[in-house]
Amino acid sequence: xxxxxxxxxxxxxxxxxxxxxxxxxxxxxxxxxxxxxxxxxxxxxxxxxxxxxxxxxxxxxxxxxxxxxxxxxxxxxxxxxxxxxxxxxxxxxxxxxxxxxxxxxxxxxxxxxxxxxxxxxxxxxxxxxxxxxxxxxxxxxxxxxxx
Numbered sequence: 001x002x003x004x005x006x007x008x009x010x011x012x013x014x015x016x017x018x019x020x021x022x023x024x025x026x027x028x029x030x031x032x033x034x035x036x037x038x039x040x041x042x043x044x045x046x047x048x049x050x051x052x053x054x055x056x057x058x059x060x061x062x063x064x065x066x067x068x069x070x071x072x073x074x075x076x077x078x079x080x081x082x083x084x085x086x087x088x089x090x091x092x093x094x095x096x097x098x099x100x101x102x103x104x105x106x107x108x109x110x111x112x113x114x115x116x117x118x119x120x121x122x123x124x125x126x127x128x129x130x131x132x133x134x135x136x137x138x139x140x141x142x143x144x145x146x147x
Contacts, residue, residue: 001020005017016050065133069134092115
């Protein structure tokens with residue numbers, strides 16, 4: 001079954017992609033949830049026209065994302081967490097990294113940050129997707145809070 005995605009679907013594709021999925025997944029989940037529509041010939045023509053009109057706008061968006069990526073790469077993020085030795089009391093996740101970026105003046109949605117759950121102090125890297133073509137590696141360090 002061919003579908004046109006109306007929005008980004010994780011592990012499947014991005015908005016306006018034409019994807020092939022199994023019939024049950026498309027009919028029972030993607031279409032009822034409003035994530036996709038059927039890829040009929042007329043819908044494909046409309047999509048092609050919309051993509052053509054949006055192509056020149058996309059270049060500016062990619063350039064903005066690239067400049068944001070350069071400024072994020074230059075950041076040194078240090079997260080403070082309570083710890084007993086090297087082991088944290090709790091964990092650090094993408095929510096904490098998003099909050100640290102917000103404090104540094106960069107607004108990035110937490111669902112675009114991939115870091116995993118970290119439970120020890122040390123240096124780590126997180127992957128931040130600013131655009132489908134712009135992904136930046138963000139180094140960060142977890143430091144034990146002094147009690």
